Structures are given as C-alpha cells and as structure tokens.
Amino acid sequence: MAKNQQISRFWGVPSFLILIVINIVILIFSTNMMLLTPKSMGMSVLSLFQQGIHGTMTWFTDTVNSINELKNLKNQYDLTLQKLNEFQEMNRNFEEIIQENILLREQLGFSKSLDLDHIPAKIIGKDPVNLFSSFIIDKGSMDGITKDMPVTAYQNGVLGLVGKVIQTGFNSSQVIPIYNSTNFVASRFQKSRFEGLVSGQGDTENHLIMNYVKKTALNQINVDDMVITSGMQSLYPGGIYIGKVESITSKEYNTSLEIEITPTIDFGQLEFVFILTGLEEQMK
Template identity: 30%
Template sequence: MIIIIIGIILLIGIMGATMKERPFPSWPEIFIRDSLSTVQGMLYKPTQGTTEILTKMTHFYNIYNENKALKANLDRYAQVSAELEQVKGENDRLRTMLEIRDNKLKGYKIQTAEVIQRTPDRWNHMITISKGTKDGIKPNMAVVSAKGDLIGRVSSVSTFSSSVELLMDIEKGNYISASITGAAPIYGVIEGYVMQKDQGFLIMKKVPKQIKLTKGAYVTTSGMGEVMPQGLMIGVVDSWTDGDYGLTQTVYVRPLANFYQIEQVFVIEKKM
C-alpha cells in the first residue's frame, strides 16, 4: 500500500517535471522514438495507400455519374460553352492566386517529410514526421500541409524523426501572431482552439476594436514574433465578438487545413 502511494506520488512528480516544453528530449526518449518511427512508417504508409485507392475508386464512380450527366448536357451545347468561358476566366484567376502563394513559399527553405504516426488520444494533437536533426530540422519550424496551409510547428526533434504540434494544441502557450489580409493588414494573436457546432475554430485575440471585419477574409501568419515566417495561410474569418474587457475583438478563424489524413508535410525554415 505504501509502495503504491509512493509510486503514485513519484509519477505525478515526473508528470510535473516533464509537462513543460522540451524541444530536445532525453536520449532514452530519442532512442525509443527513432527506433519505433521506422516500424511505424512501414505500417502507416501502406494503409494510407490503400485508403487512397479506395477514394480513387469512389472518384471513378463519380466520374461515371458525371459522364452520364454530361451526355445529357450535350444538347445544351451553347449554354455549356458559355459556361466554359466563365470557367476559363475563373481558372486563370485561380492560377494567378496560386502563383502568388507559390512565390511566397519559394522565399523559404522547404523540406518535405512523411507523416509516420498520430497520437491516438485527443488531448495531445501530435504527429510524428520522418525527418529529424540529421536533416536539419530545428524546434519551432513551421509545418504546412501539402496544399500550403499551416498545420502546426515542430515541438521536439529526435535524430531521425520529430514531433509536430498541430494548431489545436496551441493553448500550451505557443501563440501565433497572425494578420487578416485586406486593404491594410489587421494584426492579432491566435491564442486557442474551440469546438463549436461540430467544427473547430482558432481564436484570434487582440484585434483592434474600431476595425470592420469581413466574413471570409484570409488569415495568414504575420511573421512578427520571429517564430513563423510571414504569409503562411491559416484560415478564413468566420465570426467575431467583443474581446476581454470590451477593448478588443475576438475573431473565430476556420482553419483551412485538414488536420486528419495528413500524408506529407512541408517543414519551412525561415531564411535569415
């Protein structure tokens, strides 16, 4: 009985000692994480591949339906060609938008990494990626999804793998300085994450009170605070309320990235 109580006290002591941010974990942890990450990588990739084949098959089925619809539409050719003009214009516009985003990313040093595993419970939103100190990954580097949307930052690095803290875990005190794009950028700080109506929102605080916000405006990293590089896509403005003490506004931001089924990520190094 006494042993059990001593054990519990000891474990709670260890929890308290290890709960703070540790960018470089101790060597036994590094050893275990690195050796298991290779095995986990072997398990994770084939599963992702299989699900990809499944989704592709559903895509094929959709194409079949689409083909039917298009054949029916063939009679209304003129209308379709008019639509085509419109779509062409939209396509060009999207292309220019994409180029802008590409150029922004080109300013940084980018490394591709595979996702190895994800924490099963939902209190630690962490993924492990397949590159570590050997490949030059350092703590606090920004991590973006394959589409270029910010998903988190590197929280601790081992030799061959590193842990990435997703945006949902932001409450641990690693705030992100962000800006809402518009005629003039509006600056604020992303400080938390809430679930509302089955959807997750990032909470952006310290937005000046006088400023009129628009729904659907893009939110990007501002580059202030020296942690994240500038111009990474975070999300779009969804709603806003009065902030603490009524002096500022609190904005709810819908993240653009899909935090599940992440297969590949880019780790972004800030160029000095």
C-alpha cells in the same frame, strides 16, 4: 371375429412379398408365360430379385456420387470466394497506390515551386494519449530538422500553416498543430492588415481564436476574410495562410474583438507536410 383376424394376418404380410406375388401372377397370365416351365418361372422370380438388388445398388451409388459432387462444388465455391476476396483486396491496394501517387505528384510539384527552403515529410503517427495534441513525422535531426521549425502543408492550391516542431529524434520529429491550446501565432488580416494573436482550443472540432484585434477594426473586417501569419516573430515567416474568418464578436467589457477562424488546412485529410528551414538566414 375370425374373419377380422384373417384380414389382420393378411395385412401383416410384408409388402415386398405381396409385390413378388403380384409380379408372378402377372407373368403367369401374360401371353408368353403360357409356355413357361416351372424352371423358367423360377428364373423369372430370381431375375426380379436381381433387378431389385441392382436398382437399390444403383440408387445408393448415385446418392454417394451426388454427395461427392456437392462436396466438390462446395470446395470449388470456397476457393473461388477466397480468390475473389484476394482480388478485391488487391484492387483496394491498387486504388490506394493510385491515390497516393496523385497526391505525391501534387506535393512534389508544389515543392519545386516553393521559394522557401523546406524539407518534405510524411505524418507517420499520432499521440496515443491525445490523437489531436500532436503528431509524428518521418524526418528528424539526421535530416536537418530542429526544434521550433514551422510546419506547413499544401492543400487546395495554397500553403497553409500546420504548426511547429517541438521535439526531434534521429529520424522522426514531434509536431504540435496550431489548434493546440499552447500554440500562439502572430497574425494579421490579409486585406485590412489589422494584427492579432491566433491560438487553438485543443481539438479540431472547435475554431481557432484570434484575440487582441482592436475594436476599430470592426467595420473593416468581414466573414470569410483571410488571416495570415504576420512575420512579427521569428518563428513563423509572414504571408502563410492560417484560415478564414468564421465569426466576429465584440463584447462591451473587452477592449478587443474575438474572431473565430476556420483553419486553411483540413487536419482530417493531412498526410504530407513541409518543414520550413533556414528562416533565420532568410530573415536577415
């Protein structure tokens, strides 16, 4: 029992004291230490303490420096990431400018070749209540725009009907597109010349509908035939593309055909339009 207590007391000695004792023993039994005096042995022990303290301070200093370096690297990373995001945003804006410039050049080229008097305009807003019921252009009464002027656009190499002006402001105007259910356009088939009346169904998800086409036209019209404005009403001049035939329906109880039409203009990509002016004088 007493022996166990002695062992416990021995292992309870602080480890750093044990290390010091071991180092002293090693020094005593080294070849050179045989000549050491008690004074020089004391200096050696003190040197060991100094080396330990120096090593600890060096480790602490290196740790602090490493932490500072990590902070600096983090700051540099954040700054680089910010600059990268700014560059990517600038690149996106640059690409947008290039695409808009290409489109503007295309519109300008067509504008110069268009025989009808017109005013070019850009779409700047949609109706907040119903995004597909009307839209706003950046030209108004100051630019010569008046109510009921027809609105067209150039896409895929052709001039297509967009709608008409229903209200003008000083420097902007409101336009209702042809797919608006309140808009009716006198029309005819470009090839067979049969006439009808085109109207919308209220949104771009549905086709335009052409009604009042005589049933005798059934064998003379086909899917993909083009439909144009007839010019039979003073609002729209003749020969402007409205769309192409998607389907033809003949119902027994109806005296006329019902034609579904896909608009020539893709309203989802529409940015620029041409308002046709001076039509009354041109039609005289």
